[in-house]
Every structure is written in C-alpha cells, then in structure tokens.
Amino acid sequence: MNFRYRVTILFCICLLTRLCFVAQYLDSCDSIDFALGLRDYDISRLQPHFPGYPVYLFTSWLFFKLFHHDVWALVIPGVLCSSLTIYPLSSLARHLFSERVALLTAVLYLINPLCWLQAERPTSDAMGLFFIIASAYFLYRITFSDCDNNQSSGKKIYLLLGSLCLGFGLGVRLSYFPFIILWIAVVVYLTTRSIHLKKHSTFYGCTGFITGISLWLFPQIAYIGWYHLWKNGLFFSHGHFTDWGGSIVTFGGLRRIACLVRSIWEYGLGGWWSGSSFSRLIPSFVMVISLLYSFKQHFSDRQRWFLGMYMIPYLIWIHFGQNVANPRHILPVIPILLLFISHGLCKAYEEVSRDISIRRNIFLFIRSFPGFPPKPYRGRKERDGSLTAAYCPVLFILTLIVSMSIFSLKLVIRYHHHIPAPIRLVQFVERQFDNLSTRIYCSEEKRFFEYYTPLWDVRMVRNAAQLNFDLQSSIDKPQNILVVHVSGEDKQFGTERSSLIMFQGNPYTDGLYKNLFLSVWNNL
Known part of the structure; x- marks a missing residue:
C-alpha cells in the first residue's frame, strides 16, 4: 500500500471520528457572535467582531442554508478542514x-486532544489551521525541492498556491498573520538564490498572496464599507490590546509565561501537569524523551531555517498579543511539535534497528571463517536483549498512541454531552428567578443571555464601581440583583462571601481560569 492510500485511510478515520462528536451547543462568546453573524452580518454589533472572519462565515452560511442549524453550520467547516489537514501535514513531514x-x-495529529477538540467546536481555528499548514507545505516544496529547468513551471505553481492559501487563510483567521513572515522569507530566499525563479518569484508570490486576500477583502469592503471596517478595526484592536484581549499589557510577568507553557504542554499535547491525572505521566515521559531525541539529531540548515521561520514569529505573537490562557490560540504550533515527536520516535527506532543489523552482519561475517568456535549458549540471551532493545521504540510509539487515543476520546465524549458553563448559568437563572424582577450584571456572558433569553435585563459591567453607577442611575431598583464573574474577579465586585453557585468551565474551551460564579448583590 503506497503512501497516498495510507494517508487517505487516515483522512477517512479522522473525518468519521470528528463527525461522531460534533458540538451540540454554542460554547463561547465567539461562537455566539458567529451564530448571530449567520443571520445578520454586522461587525459594528460584534456579529461577529472584527475582523469579521469573512471566509469562515461565508462557508458556514452555505451550510446554514443547507442544515438550518446554527451549531452544525459553524462546526462542519472545521470538521472538514481538520480532516483535510492530514494531507498537507503528512506531505510536509514526508x-x-x-x-x-x-x-x-x-496518526498523532488524528488523536491529539486539542486538534481533535477544536475540530468539534463552532469556531474558525480548525479551518484556519488547514490553510496555514497547506501554505507551509507548498512554500517548503518551492524553497527546497530539487527541480531542474523542465520542472520550473511546477515550482511556480507551488509558489502561487502557497501564497494563495496564506492570503485566503487570513480571511479565516486574521490572527494568523505572523505566518506572513515565513512567506516573506521564502520569497526573499527565492529572489536572491533560486536560479530558475529569480526573475519571477516576487511576481508569483505577490500575485498569489494579493489574490488570496482580494477574494475576501474586497467583498467585505463592498458589504461593510471601508470606513466602517477601518473604524471598527481600530476600536476592536485598541480594546484587545489594552483591556479585555489578554495581551501582555493586561496579563504579564512570569505567570504569563507559565500559562503559555501550560497551554502548550497540558492542553496542546496532553502532557501531565499539577492537578491532572497520573495516567498522563507515561505518555508525557514518551513525549519528553522523543522531543529531546529529536532535538539531539542533526538538522540541515534548510530544516532549521524553515521550521524556525514557522514557529518563532507566531510564538512571539502569542506571547505578546494573544490570550495565552485560551489554549486554542496555540493550535498552529501543535502539528509541528507532533512532527518533532514523531521524528524522535522514528529516529530512535531506525538507529536501534541499524545497530542490531550491523552487529548481526559482523557476527555472521566472523563466523563464516573456518575454525570459528560454535556459538555459545549465552548468545540466546544476547539475542533476546537485542530484540528487546529493538522493540523499545515500538513500545513507546504504541504506548503514546493508545494512551493519547483514550484520553482524547474521553475528552471529546465529555465535550459532546456536556452543557457549557455559560449555558448552564442561563438555564439556572431561568429556573430560579423571574425576569420581571431580576437584573443581571456580567461581562462577556451577556452575549449568551442576549442570544438565549433576549427578554431578560442584562447589563455589562467590569467592576463594582460601574455596577453601583448603573444602579444609582436607574429609576427602578430590581428585587433581585445578580452578578456573574469568572475566577479571580470576586474582589472587583465585592462578592467574596456572597457566591450563590459556581459553574465549572472546560479549560480547553473556556480558558484556564473560566469557572463562572453567580452571586447575589448585597452592597446597595
């Protein structure tokens, strides 16, 4: 069975497993914004927020017309693209x-907990990952494939496709813009060093990239207007970096670095962390050994250069500009780490097998001489020891695959059947309180109330001062005043001793510190 057939089988398995556990609820504020955007696309009303995700929303809108179900419409693009990612990822690794x-x-991508779970969610991350990996594959082929003059036209196509995928992928997730640095580096490399494409690399690269961007940017400008798009972009960017976006301005220090490492290691790779199950220790040991063994190997200059240009700019962007407490932001990093793990395991297997084969050939060569003494009985133990050494990397691979499969399967089953914390909060308030005599103060959770219970009086505040100001400005004082906040915000609202109930969040979908607390306001 050749390589393509094997990858196609893995694609089919990936598609079937993803379809079995798709989300049943809108699990985040972003997914609420996307669902609202399916019916009334307006970034000024955060339906969705800037940059508008035009490619993802248009694709989801097509499925919405087919299924008439907002969750399915938002999930299916991620399921399809997550499965298709196996093709460019395996080709790049090859x-x-x-x-x-x-x-x-x-295989490791198929069973990775974060890659699997993000494919089930009504978000744009899995779809964006496909275009980034596809772009990386084409750019690597154009940069380092060995082509002669007769194949130069094929290299032009690779450059055009890689640039097109990147430009088009930015319409799925604009936050993946750091990969433009990889594209620029490839174009500069081809311009200065390539013999066959030196005159045309800039033209083909820019043509593909501009075409990819134009396919979504011009329709978006025509629909929204360039002024409103620019205005909303500035407003949203200012808030993202200075207030609520989780950038280094609002969340910094060593705690931020620890949070980033935890997102990558525990939630991205499924490794062991304080408080997690001890069953993760064995696969964690295998991954650590594999990564160390991989980094120990000699990488060519082109491998180091390309992988560095892929990883480093995006990691810098995550550290300074993204919310590191939300694991989905590190998704593009995970496939490359899985590639390193696979490389380490395969290298260990190849070297052990080669050493055993060399020793066996030397032994047989010496025994071929006349008068060579018969093989002693203890040779059987030596042979058994050699077989054990040969099977050790195989056992590591099987252990990692089985343990990670079990962990990821449990994770997606729980996600499939579990009601998200914000929706449980909305359902609890509906059961316990009357909407005519209740006012709710919250932050981002307001989007859930607006979507599921639009008749309730829900207001957005950031702290107790804003809450008090709103109450003092109100003519009518409600009978019940409820405050919703996340972990660590009780002091901001003065609700340390008045928590009514806690709704435990899923750190994979809600972030590391997203348990929701519902409190009764008593500071009138």
Missing part, C-alpha cells in the same frame, strides 16, 4: 524527514 515520520505525525 519532505522534511521521511515517509515513516509523516505517517506517525498524521
């Missing part, structure tokens, strides 16, 4: 290292 590494990388 050209970087080997076919064996490529197949193992595809």
Whole structure:
C-alpha cells in the first residue's frame, strides 16, 4: 500500500471520528457572535467582531442554508478542514524527514486532544489551521525541492498556491498573520538564490498572496464599507490590546509565561501537569524523551531555517498579543511539535534497528571463517536483549498512541454531552428567578443571555464601581440583583462571601481560569 492510500485511510478515520462528536451547543462568546453573524452580518454589533472572519462565515452560511442549524453550520467547516489537514501535514513531514515520520505525525495529529477538540467546536481555528499548514507545505516544496529547468513551471505553481492559501487563510483567521513572515522569507530566499525563479518569484508570490486576500477583502469592503471596517478595526484592536484581549499589557510577568507553557504542554499535547491525572505521566515521559531525541539529531540548515521561520514569529505573537490562557490560540504550533515527536520516535527506532543489523552482519561475517568456535549458549540471551532493545521504540510509539487515543476520546465524549458553563448559568437563572424582577450584571456572558433569553435585563459591567453607577442611575431598583464573574474577579465586585453557585468551565474551551460564579448583590 503506497503512501497516498495510507494517508487517505487516515483522512477517512479522522473525518468519521470528528463527525461522531460534533458540538451540540454554542460554547463561547465567539461562537455566539458567529451564530448571530449567520443571520445578520454586522461587525459594528460584534456579529461577529472584527475582523469579521469573512471566509469562515461565508462557508458556514452555505451550510446554514443547507442544515438550518446554527451549531452544525459553524462546526462542519472545521470538521472538514481538520480532516483535510492530514494531507498537507503528512506531505510536509514526508519532505522534511521521511515517509515513516509523516505517517506517525498524521496518526498523532488524528488523536491529539486539542486538534481533535477544536475540530468539534463552532469556531474558525480548525479551518484556519488547514490553510496555514497547506501554505507551509507548498512554500517548503518551492524553497527546497530539487527541480531542474523542465520542472520550473511546477515550482511556480507551488509558489502561487502557497501564497494563495496564506492570503485566503487570513480571511479565516486574521490572527494568523505572523505566518506572513515565513512567506516573506521564502520569497526573499527565492529572489536572491533560486536560479530558475529569480526573475519571477516576487511576481508569483505577490500575485498569489494579493489574490488570496482580494477574494475576501474586497467583498467585505463592498458589504461593510471601508470606513466602517477601518473604524471598527481600530476600536476592536485598541480594546484587545489594552483591556479585555489578554495581551501582555493586561496579563504579564512570569505567570504569563507559565500559562503559555501550560497551554502548550497540558492542553496542546496532553502532557501531565499539577492537578491532572497520573495516567498522563507515561505518555508525557514518551513525549519528553522523543522531543529531546529529536532535538539531539542533526538538522540541515534548510530544516532549521524553515521550521524556525514557522514557529518563532507566531510564538512571539502569542506571547505578546494573544490570550495565552485560551489554549486554542496555540493550535498552529501543535502539528509541528507532533512532527518533532514523531521524528524522535522514528529516529530512535531506525538507529536501534541499524545497530542490531550491523552487529548481526559482523557476527555472521566472523563466523563464516573456518575454525570459528560454535556459538555459545549465552548468545540466546544476547539475542533476546537485542530484540528487546529493538522493540523499545515500538513500545513507546504504541504506548503514546493508545494512551493519547483514550484520553482524547474521553475528552471529546465529555465535550459532546456536556452543557457549557455559560449555558448552564442561563438555564439556572431561568429556573430560579423571574425576569420581571431580576437584573443581571456580567461581562462577556451577556452575549449568551442576549442570544438565549433576549427578554431578560442584562447589563455589562467590569467592576463594582460601574455596577453601583448603573444602579444609582436607574429609576427602578430590581428585587433581585445578580452578578456573574469568572475566577479571580470576586474582589472587583465585592462578592467574596456572597457566591450563590459556581459553574465549572472546560479549560480547553473556556480558558484556564473560566469557572463562572453567580452571586447575589448585597452592597446597595
């Protein structure tokens, strides 16, 4: 069975497993914004917020017309694109290292907890990842493939497709813009070093990139207007970096670095962390050993250069500009880490097998001489020891695959059947309180109340001062005043001793500190 057939089988398995556990609820404020955007696209009303996600929303809108179900419409693009990612990812791994590494990388991607879970969610991350990995594959092929003059036209197509995928992918997730640095580096490399494309690399690269952006940007400008798009972009960017976006301005220090490491290690790779199950220790040990063994190997200059240009700019962007407490932001990093893990495991297997084969050939060569003494009985133990050493990397691979499959399967089953914390909050308030005599103060959770219970009096505040100001400005004082906040915000609202109930969040979908607390306001 050749490589393409094997990858196609993995694609089918990936697609079927993703379809079995798709989300049943809108689990985040972003997904609420997307659902509202399906019916009335307006970024000024955060339906969705800037940059508008035009490619993802248009694709979801097509499925919405087909299914007439907002959650399914938002999930299916991620399911399809997440499964398709296996093709460019395995092809990239194959050209970087080997076919064996490529197949193992595809398997680990299929069962990775974050990659699997993000494919089930009504968000744009899985779809955006497909275009980034596809772009990386085409750009690597154009940069380091060995082509002669007769194949230069094929290299032009690779450059055009890689640039087109990147430009189009920014219409799915504009926050993946740091990968433009990889594209620029490739174009500059081709302009200065390539023999066959030196005159045309800039033209083909810019043509593909501009075409990809134009396919979504011009229709968006025509629909919204360039002034309103620019105005909303400035307003949203200012709030993201200075207030609520989780950038280094509002959340910094060593705690931020620890949070980023935890997002990558525990939630991205499924490794062990304080408070997690001890069953993760064994796969964590395998991953650590594999990564160390991979980094120990000699990488060519082109491998180091390309992987560095892929990883470093995006990691810098995450550290300074993104909410590191939300694991989905590190999604583009995970496939490359899985590639390193696969490379380390396969290298260990190849070296052990090669050493055993060399020792066996030397032994047989010496025994071929006349008068060579018969093989002693203890040779059987030596042979058994050699077989054990040969099977050790295989056992590591099987252990990692089985343990990670079980963990990821439990995770997606729980996600599929579990009601998200914000929706449980809305349902609880509906059961316990009367909407005519109740006012609710909250932050981002207001979007859930507006979507599921539009008749309730819900107001957005950030702290107790804003809450008091709103109450003093109100003519009518409600009988019940409820405050919703996340972990660590009780002091901001003065609700340390008045919490009514806690709704535990899912750190994979809600962030690391997103338990919701409902409190009764008594500071009138």
